[in-house]
Amino acid sequence: MGLDGKVILVTEGTGSVSREIALLFAQQGARVVLCGHDARSGKATAAAIQKQGGRARFLLADVSLAADVKGIVEEAIATYGRLDGLLVNAGLSHPQDRSFLDTSEAVWDVLLERNLRGTYLCCQQALPFLV
Numbered sequence: 001m002g003l004d005g006k007v008i009l010v011t012e013g014t015g016s017v018s019r020e021i022a023l024l025f026a027q028q029g030a031r032v033v034l035c036g037h038d039a040r041s042g043k044a045t046a047a048a049i050q051k052q053g054g055r056a057r058f059l060l061a062d063v064s065l066a067a068d069v070k071g072i073v074e075e076a077i078a079t080y081g082r083l084d085g086l087l088v089n090a091g092l093s094h095p096q097d098r099s100f101l102d103t104s105e106a107v108w109d110v111l112l113e114r115n116l117r118g119t120y121l122c123c124q125q126a127l128p129f130l131v
Contacts, residue, residue: 004029008085009076011063011122014041018089019048026054030085033076035061035068055080063088063118073125083129088122 003025010022013034019041022032026049034056036042042058049056059075061068076083 002028003085006030006084007033007076007080007082008087009033009035009072009083009122009126010087010089011118012036012089013045013058014038015089018087019045021087021089022056023049023052025085025087026052026056031055031080033057033059033072033079035059035063035072037062063122064113066121069118069121069125073122073129077129083126086122086126086130088119 006029008025008030010018010025010032012018013022013032014036018034018036022034022045026032032046032049032054034042034045035058037060039058039060042060046056046058057075057079059072061072063069073083
């Protein structure tokens with residue numbers, strides 16, 4: 001999977017799944033831009049990549065906010081001059097969402113905001129650089 005010199009944006013690079021994927025991308029030669037809502041975890045992932053000799057940067061962002069998404073894409077371009085890949089891994093489950101039959105509209109709205117809107121915004125902002 002030769003990723004030498006490629007720049008990949010990984011959303012929610014603060015979670016365990018994103019961390020492992022970001023580490024794999026970096027091991028394959030990619031420069032990784034991580035974003036997420038947990039600065040401590042995101043910076044730790046970037047540091048782990050750098051410790052292995054890779055290049056990574058963490059940006060604090062909420063993918064459900066258009067301005068944040070625009071900012072992370074712009075920052076990736078400003079830092080590395082290009083964007084070659086996007087892993088939209090941001091998503092959440094709600095602690096009150098135990099059963100679909102019991103899910104309130106308020107909880108459903110929160111899930112849609114992060115999971116669906118975030119994917120839409122990331123793809124919309126990144127696609128012009130990926131085409």
